[in-house]
Amino acid sequence: MGKLLRIPVVAGSAVLVILLSQYESHGQLLLFGHAQRRFDRCTELYESGQHAGAQECMRSFLADYPHSRWTEPALFLDAKLETNARHAAGKFRRFLYDYPESSYAAEAGLLLGELYELFGDSLNAQQYYFRVYRDHKTSRFHAEAGLRAAKCMLLNGDVATAKEHLEEFLGTYHEYPLSTRGKERYADALYQAGELLRAQAQYREAISESPQGAFVSPHCYLRIAEIYEEMEEHEAALETYRQFLKVFPNSFFRETAEQRMGQLGRSLRSEVQKEARAYVLEAGRFNNEPDAVARAARLKTLGYQVYIVQKVSQRQGLFSVRLGPYSTKELVLAVADRLEAAGLETTLLPMKGGERDSLNE
Numbered sequence: 548m549g550k551l552l553r554i555p556v557v558a559g560s561a562v563l564v565i566l567l568s569q570y571e572s573h574g575q576l577l578l579f580g581h582a583q584r585r586f587d588r589c590t591e592l593y594e595s596g597q598h599a600g601a602q603e604c605m606r607s608f609l610a611d612y613p614h615s616r617w618t619e620p621a622l623f624l625d626a627k628l629e630t631n632a633r634h635a636a637g638k639f640r641r642f643l644y645d646y647p648e649s650s651y652a653a654e655a656g657l658l659l660g661e662l663y664e665l666f667g668d669s670l671n672a673q674q675y676y677f678r679v680y681r682d683h684k685t686s687r688f689h690a691e692a693g694l695r696a697a698k699c700m701l702l703n704g705d706v707a708t709a710k711e712h713l714e715e716f717l718g719t720y721h722e723y724p725l726s727t728r729g730k731e732r733y734a735d736a737l738y739q740a741g742e743l744l745r746a747q748a749q750y751r752e753a754i755s756e757s758p759q760g761a762f763v764s765p766h767c768y769l770r771i772a773e774i775y776e777e778m779e780e781h782e783a784a785l786e787t788y789r790q791f792l793k794v795f796p797n798s799f800f801r802e803t804a805e806q807r808m809g810q811l812g813r814s815l816r817s818e819v820q821k822e823a824r825a826y827v828l829e830a831g832r833f834n835n836e837p838d839a840v841a842r843a844a845r846l847k848t849l850g851y852q853v854y855i856v857q858k859v860s861q862r863q864g865l866f867s868v869r870l871g872p873y874s875t876k877e878l879v880l881a882v883a884d885r886l887e888a889a890g891l892e893t894t895l896l897p898m899k900g901g902e903r904d905s906l907n908e
Contacts, residue, residue, distance in 0.1 A: 582608075586617040593624060602628040623651040627658070636662045653679050653686035660695060673699035677712075690716075690725050697732045701739055709736045727753045731764055738770060742834055743865060747774045765795045772807070778832075778858050778865060785811045825898040826879040827871035830891055839866035846870065849889070851882075872898045 585608050592601035605625040609618065622645075626638035639659040643652060656679040663672035676699060679692035693716045700709035713733040720726050734749035750767040757763045768791040775784035788808045792801060830846060830853075833839040839855050846853045851870045858865040870886075870893075873879035883893045 582612045582615050582617065585612070586615075586621060589621070590624070593628070598628055602630075619646050619649055620651065622646075623649070623655060626655065632662055632665060636666075653683035653688045653692075656683075657688045657692050657695075660692070660699075664695075664699070669699040669702040673703060690720055694725075694728055694732060697729075697736070701732075701735055706736055706740045710740070723756060723758065727757055727763070730756075731767055734767070734770065738774070743774045743777060744832065744834070747771055763794070765791060765798050765800055768794065769800060769804070772804075776807075776811070781811050781815050785815070825872040825874060826876060827869045827873070827896050827898045828879060828883055828886070828893040829867055829869050829896050830886065830893050831868045833866045833868070836866050839868050842868045846891075869896070 585604075589601055589604035589608055592598075592604055602625065605621055605628065609621050609625065612618070615621075622638070622642050626635055626642055629635035629638055636659060639655050639662070642649070642655050643659070646652065649655070656675045660672045660675040660679070663669070663675065673696055676692045676696035679686065679688055680696055683689055683692075693712070697709050697713050697716070700706075700712065710733070713729055713736060717726060717729045717733065720729060730749050730753040734746045734753065737743075737746035737749060747770075750771050754763055754767050768787060772784045772787035772791065775781070775787060785808055788804045788811070791798070791804050792808075795801070798804075831839065831842045833842070836855075836857075843853045843855055846868070853868065853870055856867045856869055858867060870882065871879065873882065876895075879895060883895065886893050
């Protein structure tokens with residue numbers, strides 16, 4: 548009799564377990580479905596541009612479902628929607644700490660770098676930009692992070708690292724517009740290092756490879772003109788400013804360019820009025836004095852009167868090796884022909900009054 552009574556009890560217990568498990572599973576499905584609907588509603592608000600409503604929705608969602616399958620994207624979107632820059636930076640930092648392998652990590656790192664730039668903290672900005680560039684090579688944010696990291700390196704005065712980084716970048720991105728932007732930034736690094744001739748060539752290359760009518764940074768034209776000014780090639784600088792105004796007639800820098808053109812025009816007129824015309828030949832321009840001295844010594848052994856002019860910029864000197872002066876253009880061209888036959892290229896230059904005075908001292 549006892550055995551017979553135990554059978555329905557056991558069977559009843561099994562049925563109860565099954566019913567409870569079904570109820571629990573059904574409850575979880577209900578909870579799961581409700582959380583998904585809540586999250587979808589938040590994203591709909593965000594995508595429709597109702598950011599204030601989306602932000603309130605996300606915060607409410609995270610309070611009710613702090614450990615759901617949507618917590619990761621909800622935290623990322625909550626950081627993007629944060630209107631207080633300091634609070635947003637804190638949220639992005641926490642997100643990257645908690646979810647370093649997230650599919651949103653690259654964008655979070657780029658946005659955090661932008662916030663640090665906004666705060667004027669280029670060191671931290673560089674750190675997060677470079678982390679995106681280094682760790683997320685297949686991300687659509689990879690190239691942008693690389694360019695911004697280079698910009699911060701230059702702001703931080705780390706020119707050597709910036710040059711190395713940009714050489715790697717240009718080895719990866721070969722086509723417009725990324726290669727053009729990379730070359731412009733590389734030219735900035737060369738300019739900051741005092742390598743003015745190489746910088747000028749890079750700026751020109753960035754301009755030349757841009758399709759006609761496509762965006763080219765006015766910065767390239769202005770830098771080329773500034774380099775000409777530093778090398779005291781005023782006519783070339785003036786012509787470059789003219790090109791700048793032709794390409795960018797409504798640029799924010801139009802007034803600056805026009806002022807520089809006016810000053811250069813007055814300087815050129817003054818030089819013409821003061822100087823008796825004389826000519827020199829430039830037989831090389833170097834970034835360091837020993838190379839200039841070596842070229843001058845070679846020319847002296849050939850019997851030429853040679854001197855070196857140092858053009859001092861804010862970063863580094865340029866050393867121009869010159870022959871002359873010669874009183875007529877025919878005479879200077881004859882010397883240029885002889886040097887060309889000897890394998891030396893030269894450039895004809897008008898001699899400036901200050902240069903003549905220094906020779907007569």
